[in-house]
Amino acid sequence: SQQGEEDPQALSIQEGENATMNCSYKTSINNLQWYRQNSGRGLVHLILIRSNEREKHSGRLRVTLDTSKKSSSLLITASRAADTASYFCATEYYTGANSKLTFGKGITLSVRP
């Protein structure tokens, strides 16, 4: 299966600490994305990293991709209570003219005030 697997399944940290979440996958990909889902809401795209990129930043987010290890990590620096949510990695690979996006099962992040 192409599905990414996130690790850990749940993470609880204190406000101000950094949160690191990992994603592993099994076969070659073209892009990898991270999404956030607040309780009772839909998923929101956070960041995309291409297979030829190693690191990408967006505000307090830092994503790395190691294609040799088939893994990615999402770092949220200086976490806030508002970062409490579920985070999903999604692997993307091209299928002819189309693209297939497959989501992992998600990581539940709790940030304690």
Add this chain to the structure above:
Amino acid sequence: NAGVTQTPKFRVLKTGQSMTLLCAQDMNHEYMYWYRQDPGMGLRLIHYSVGEGTTAKGEVPDGYNVSRLKKQNFLLGLESAAPSQTSVYFCASSILAGLAKNIQYFGAGTRLSVL
């Protein structure tokens, strides 16, 4: 700035009843998707559409049908609901431009219970 709108937000059905979930997007996206989300299972793709008038099966299509008569709308139908279809259903859309950056925009979800 509506984005992707799903109706209804909640629904309770009895086994064997039918219903249609509506998804509407105002971003002129070509691609639309229906997922279901179950505890511990992540998101699983039910059906998708790459353009008006076209649909295709995803990972878990059994028991569902879809239609894309207009570019902005994507309907998900349950002909004879079963308790196993109790789930949260999400619609998403994407423009899929350039090097297939399939960034998807999601609706808020429909919570369906089948008794």
